[in-house]
Amino acid sequence: MTDEQVLAATRHWIERAVIGLNLCPFARAVWVKNQVRIVVSTARHIDAFLDDLDRELDLLAATPAEQIDTTLIVHPTLFPDFLAFNDFLDVADDVVAEHELDGVIQVAAFHPQWQFDGTEPDDITNATNRSPFPTLHLLREDSVARAVASEGGDAEAIVARNVQTLRDLGSDGWAALMKKP
Numbered sequence: 001m002t003d004e005q006v007l008a009a010t011r012h013w014i015e016r017a018v019i020g021l022n023l024c025p026f027a028r029a030v031w032v033k034n035q036v037r038i039v040v041s042t043a044r045h046i047d048a049f050l051d052d053l054d055r056e057l058d059l060l061a062a063t064p065a066e067q068i069d070t071t072l073i074v075h076p077t078l079f080p081d082f083l084a085f086n087d088f089l090d091v092a093d094d095v096v097a098e099h100e101l102d103g104v105i106q107v108a109a110f111h112p113q114w115q116f117d118g119t120e121p122d123d124i125t126n127a128t129n130r131s132p133f134p135t136l137h138l139l140r141e142d143s144v145a146r147a148v149a150s151e152g153g154d155a156e157a158i159v160a161r162n163v164q165t166l167r168d169l170g171s172d173g174w175a176a177l178m179k180k181p
Contacts, residue, residue, distance in 0.1 A: 003040040006076050009132040009180075010038055016177050021169070023128055023162050026147030035069035041078070046088070049078055053092060053136065057099045060138055071138040079134035082113040092136055106144065108137040124166045127174050128159075 014036070019028045030036050039056060043049035056071050079085035092107045099105075110131035115121055148155050166174065 001076055003042070006040045006074055006133060007038055010072065010074050010135070012180060013132050013178065017127075017174075020177070021162075021165050023165070024147070025150060025158060026143060030069040030143070033069075035065070035067065037068045037071040039071065039073050041073055041075040043075065043078060046078070046091075049075060050091070050095060053095050054099070056138060057096065057101060057105060060105060060140070061099065061101055065140055065143065069140060069143055073136045073138070074131075074133050075135075076133045079111065082111050082115060085109070085111050085134050104141055106139050106141055108139055110135040110137065122171070124169070124171050124174060125163045127166050128162045 014027065014031065018024050019031055022028075027036075037056075037060075039052070041049055041052045043052055052073060056073055060068060060071050079088065086109075089107065089109050092109075096102060096105055096107060110129050111134045112130055112132060113121070114126050114129035114131075116123075116126055116129070119126055148158070169177070
């Protein structure tokens with residue numbers, strides 16, 4: 001798969017699911033302002049992927065939010081196993097801390113086989129964190145706080161709304177939504 005195909009699939013997911021279903025309350029605003037950076041990593045091993053993460057954290061921290069508000073690092077092949085990817089998230093959080101960006105940048109994660117603890121693999125609510133490829137989403141904490149505030153200040157309400165949206169949509173609806181035009 002080429003980088004362009006990975007980017008196209010990721011954009012499709014953002015436009016149809018993340019923005020289209022309003023799963024992320026601030027995604028539309030930064031998307032239309034072209035403040036979302038999407039990077040396809042071609043790292044062949046974890047150490048090289050961590051180098052990519054280092055570079056993107058430094059870039060995001062040094063760039064005004066008006067230029068880049070958020071960054072997605074997508075790797076189409078490095079993390080095929082969800083549990084291995086999930087374990088890696090602790091390392092990603094440690095890297096944020098090493099960059100002294102705790103409280104400034106947080107990492108959200110997405111994976112094609114995302115499964116929340118206590119759910120079955122086919123539970124449609126897992127789709128809130130299912131993306132075409134394993135993805136680390138670097139978010140500015142102030143942007144997240146503003147988005148939550150604009151939604152009434154209740155992050156749990158956003159989660160509950162997303163769960164209900166996906167239950168209403170159902171597995172067939174999700175599959176149709178994610179189908180490429």
